[in-house]
Amino acid sequence: MITGERMAAVDENAAALGVARKQLMESSGHAVARAVRDVADTGSSVAIVAGRGNNGGDAFVAVRFLEGYETTTLLLGRAETIGTEIARENWDALECADYDVREVTDSQAFDLPDADVIVDAMLGTGISGDLREPAATAARAINDADATVVAVDVPSGFDADGGDHADNRVEADHVVTFHDVKPGLEALDAEITVADIGIPDAAERFVGPGDVDLARPTDREGRPYVIGGGPYTGAPALAAQSALRAGAELSFVAAPDSVTGEIQGYSEDLIVQPYEGDVLTPDQVDGLVETAERYENVVVLGPGLGTADETLEAVCQFLESYTGRAVVDADALAVVPDVDTDATLVCTPNRGELERMGGPDADSLADIADEIESFAADLGHVVLVKGADDVITDGSRTRISRSGTPGMKVGGTGDTLAGIVAALMEHAEPLDAAGAGAHVNGLAGERLAEDGGYGYLATDLLEEIPAVLWGETDV
Template structure:
């Protein structure tokens, strides 16, 4: 099962692996043509009703495959010059150049469904939800009223591929040809469902890629992560908080002992440091921080630089046990996670050693034991982002592997930048998406630095590389 938005990310990942959208469209259109042949005898008439996106492009390919043996008419909803993607336009042009029967429908008043045995519904794909608007609404009404077998491309128009909702005026399909994997809710429709393998590599779904960054990338400034850290160490919380800012947070707070608050502030004037009267994090302070985090609904980062004093660990236990928001748990705070019960949504970011101490597998090659880490996450009840040469991200049911990064990232502090990135992305993305994208962005930023200094760069230098890695471009 895969949602429409996740499918778009997988498509982008496949393209990065060398399987282009054009190749996938050719495979998708061929699959639709096969489905039509299964429901219609040679010589039957077929009406292809297509939109201006890639869903329509799939149908243009199908029309080309159906030319021999079928009477095919392709109706484009809208003007050809407004087709939305280059590959869809190329396949429309191929129909024109080869003399296929095509019509452009400028508005709903011009729509007239020809008499036909089969209708191919390719008006709207997985990226659209809600009630159908014109001219698709008029077309759907005509399709539903026709005495024809309706074959839908990927999903019926009016079906929400992310949540499974069906619009009141959606197309009522007799058969759905969906691509790569079933979409949520399709199995509940009163129709035949076929899942077509269109040649997407398994790595496009399992390995983190550019599509995952697109899925989790913030549209703009949002979120105010709250970093609880510092005491014995000061650099770690400062790195995490700065990384959150570089990854799109609008403000970044650090709660730290008064004795080190000034030092943490000195790392960057952009941070908002909130000191408390204690040398280390203690249980009574944790109660106050819990109230603050709950009041402002912050995404929390807890752990960087805290130390392992028993009072500090008890404070972490109390905070996480009483918290019900979103939190990235890193470094010293990870030790308490297996022994607590909490309603919080936790993203745990252990390195190899921390993972073993939490009860997970003890190995240098995390990717080789990804299934074991998945089982551990399922038992733990929280999402795990295990950091290593290859990062493993799993919620106990789904597992992803991020292969970005470089040996130079063994330098201290890169785990702190990762925690801050994930916290920023958690503001707008689902935990699995935020963790996967965060791991990949952190690694890619390291790769950018390694092009200039393979082994000698610092974690603080990653900060400058985060914006161009997330949003593209180059700040040099």
């Protein structure tokens, strides 16, 4: 099962792998035509009601595979406003081949011809809520018609993310959905066909540009709260700065007062909040939890904390009390397997840290992705294991990020990753934020390697993060 939002990401990943969207549309249209042939004999009349997006484009392709049928294609809107180039090309092909195609520019003038089959291709995934004109008028006409209704991907008015169905929806008899079933479709009183349109498994398995689009912030939002520092000061500063670079509105660092001046010295953009002592101890936990819960921060727990017994005890107590979202990194990871927590965690170990947590070990993380998935299932949290290939899993779904370069072995790149993931978690689901964060961090390293080989530092990555997320770059 796949949501409409995730399906859009997979489509984009497939294109990045070399499977052109035009090729996928051809396969989708052919699948729709097969469904029409299954419900109506040659010579039957077919009315196609199409929108101006790729859902309509799929139907335009289907018309070419319905030779022997009497087809009429109604486009809701003007042809020059068709939203994508490939859909427009397929409309043009119908016009040039002298098919019966008509533009509907006024909902009051919508005239649905008598037909044996109606193909609903008005709105696909990504659209939710009640239908608006001219789709609302068209839907009423479709539902009132004495015809078999075949919907393309989802019936118009169906929310492919939440499974809700608008009150003025199209009532389909058959649904041809692509690649995988969408949530809620199986509850409809309709026959569901899942069509394989040639999207490779790699489009779901490997993190790509679609995953970055899915997690990319659309506005400054969120205030990550980095709890780190003590023995080390650079790590929390890097995590906090990378969160800002990835779209956070503000970035806070809670650290012992003995090192807050040094941490603040790395960047005037950080808000550093001191507490008494040289390291984190249980005495500070209640205050840290209260602050994180009150402001609903995404916490980054671990950078630079060290491994003092009292610090690890404090980490345990924090996780036992905290109920929000957190990225757990570095020294804090060791306690996670033994802690009962209601928090939503993304754990970001490297290979050695994963093994110390009780996870599997191998030279190639991709080769043991299934074992890491099982480990995450037992752990009950999202795990992002850092290596030449990063493995990201929530225990049932697993993705692999292949971005990055050997130059990223330099210290601090794991801290930048933690900050990016925290920023993306402000609006993206944990698995999506973790996958996109790993990919963005790796692509930032690739950009640096193009210019400077392996001699770059983790601080250099900070400058590249915005370019990867929002700039002119091939993600």
